[in-house]
Amino acid sequence: MLTPFNAAAFETNSDAVPADANVNVSNLSGTDAADNLVSVTIGASIYAKGEICNNEYATISVTTENMGDKSSEGHIIVAFPNNEEILSREGSGDRVDIYPSGSSIETKDGTKIDxxxxxxxxxVKYDWETGKNETLNLEVKPNKGSEEIVYLVRAELMNDATGDYERYPGTLSGLSDVDQQGWYVYNNSLGVSGDPDLMIEDISWEPENPHENENVTFKVTLKNVGLESSGNCSVKCYLDGNEISFSTVSGLEADSTTSFTFNWVPTSSGSMDLKVVVDSEGQFVEFTEENNEKAEILKVISYTNSSSPSSSSPGSGSSSSSSSSGGGAGGSPEPASNVEIKELAQQFVSNGNHAKFVFAKNVTSIAYIEFDPKKTVGKTTTIVETLKGKSTLVKELPSGKVYENTNIWVGNEGTASSENIENAIVGFKVEKTWINSNGVDSSSIKLWKFEDEKWVELPTSQTDEDEDYVYYEADTPGFESFSIMSLYPEEATEETSLPLGSYVEDKDIKAVSETSEEKSDVADSEAGENNSGSMKKGLLAIGILAAVILAGYVISRKRN
Structure with a gap:
């Protein structure tokens, strides 16, 4: 005797299993020697299970009992006329087989479908004991945009006397639905009501093994694994519980993906707990929020335990600096051993909005830098370094009294290039005690920039002063290695003279210099002409004097 019933379909967002359905009893012809079965469909529920697919799927469980007098081979068959994706299948029988669309099967009348x-x-259960239940469990993913999952259920048990199978439902069930093989089936449908479901698909960062005080670029990838479009939402990133980034993401269509990046500079080394949270403010209803967070471990390396950044970093490689268009990759190619102290500032840089980075801690002489962006680059980090000596990125310093050598790195490589920014300014300050103790004129202090393998004096003006500092601004074409200094005063040029000889005896004539210590190898043509004219005049005077003396001598002889 068979006890059939129509499978009950349930729609819920819980993983609870619905109660059994009511059972109706009917007779099945041709069962004189056949075993009896009871087929019970325990129902279905829709819920999400992140470790399997991170999406909505239906769990369908079909349980059938052999209530006959004998054990025999039996089958439980569930078909999907809309070809939904089967995510998993398992059962209590000897094996569970799946026949995808396109498989070769045989119909009720023996016709083969290729x-x-x-x-x-x-x-399949080969030795289905009497009084025993067998269960088939399936996890089925709804088709995109589908409003329901349709599944067809039947069971069959071999008649050992005839070798044929008795099927449930049978010919007297009063049903009209048949499957592609021509057998009667129970036709069930499960409604699908979709919600958006945002999840964090991936978190990555460059460089993979960052150093302290080196810029790290994070990339976060989000996906809407739900069945409806999401609204705009916020995404927050935390390191050791401290928020380091806040971003707004536009609405995502179902099954679509988006990514965004942000920058951050670690100021210390060690392992840090990284956590990203999507829809952190609960701006819309999601199917589940269990997949709204993703955690990773970020390891930051100390410079004392490793080498400095590779030569691929801007400005590294040779000891000389590259052009100012390089900018700096957020981190610094300057060896940590040459850095006295540094300070960081962050701003969102966007086209059309003046950018100004203020170094509020006042631990360096650089008070601020500012410029006009030509394009949007997003959240940007600027690093200022006060150096212990000359930067290792330059060959030598200009001749002058150095107040401070410093590096300024803005954003990633190319951020501060002339193609991306204009009207750049560096604001800095100099202690009055240094100015006074070194006998420096405050107006002689300038900001110098190293670019194209040489030092360039930047247009510098004094903007203010107080009891402790004198404040300056300098226009700059870019950012990299700088020196704040006052040039040494130029020494006055000493005048020299070429004295004439002190006496002439007969035809011997000499010009003797009493003050010059060195003789010039090359005389200026004009000076040569002047000296030649003076010599001629001197010789003429001496000649006249000699002639007078000689004439006097001759007259005296004649008189005698």
Whole structure:
């Protein structure tokens, strides 16, 4: 005797299993020697299970009992005319087989179908004991945009006397639905009501092994694994519980993906707990919020335990600096051993909005930098370094009294290039005690920049002063290595003279210099002409004097 019933379909967002359905009793012809079965469909529920697919799926469980007098081979078959994706299948029988659409199958009348229209799953139990239940469990993913999952259920048990199978439902069930093989089935449908479901698909960062005080670029990838579009939402990132990034993401269509990046500079080394939270403010209803967070471990390396950044970093490689268009990759190619102290500032840089980075801790001489962006680059970090000596990125310093050598790195490589920014300014300050103790004129202090393998004096003006500092601004074409200094005063040029000889005896004539210590190898042409004219005049005077003396001598002889 068979006890059939129509499978009950339930729609819920819980993983609770619904109660059994009511059972109706009917007779099945041709069962003189056949075993009896009871087929019970325990129902279905829709819920999400993140470790399997991170999406909504239906759990369908079909349980059938052999209530006959004998053990025999039996089957539980569930078919899906809309070819939904079967995510998992398992059962209590000897094996569970899946026949995808396109499989070769045999129909009720023995005709062979070489390419089946839709898939079905078959649980096989070779020795189905009487009074025992067998269960087939399936996890089924709804088709995108589908409003329901349709599944067809039947069971069969071999008649050992005839070798044929008795099927449930049978010919006297009063049902009209048949499957692609021509057997009667129970036709069940499960409604699908979709909600958006945002999840964090991936978190990555460059460089993979960052150093302290080196810029790290994070990339977060989000996916809407739900069945409806999401609204705009916020995404927050935390390191050791401290928020380091806040971003707004536009609405996502179902099954679509988006990514965004942000920058951050670690100021210390060690392992840090990284956590990203999507829809952190609960801006819309989701199917589940269990997949709204993702955690990773970020390891930051100390410079004392490793080498400095590789030569691929801007400005590294040779000891000389590259052009100012390089900018700096957020981190610094300057060896940590040469850095006295540094300070960081962050701003969101966007086209059309003046950018100004203020170094509020006042631990360096650089008070601020500012510029006009030509394009949007997002959240940007600027690093200022006060150096212990000359930067290792430059060959030498200009001749002058150095107040401070400093590096300024803005954003990633190319951020501060002339193609991306304009009207750049550096604001800095100099202690009055240094100015006074070194006898420096405050107006002589300038900001110098190293670019194209040479030092360039930047247009610098004094903007203010107080009891402790004198404040300056300098226009700059870019950012990299700088020196704040006052040039040494130029020494006055000493005048030299070429004295004439002190006496002439007969035809011997000399010009003797009393003050010059060195003789010039090359005389200026004009000076040569002047000296030649003076010599001629001197010789003429001496000649006249000699002639007078000689004439006097001759007259004296004649008189004698």
């Amino acid at each position: 390419s089946s229209e839709y898939l079905f799953v078959d649980l």
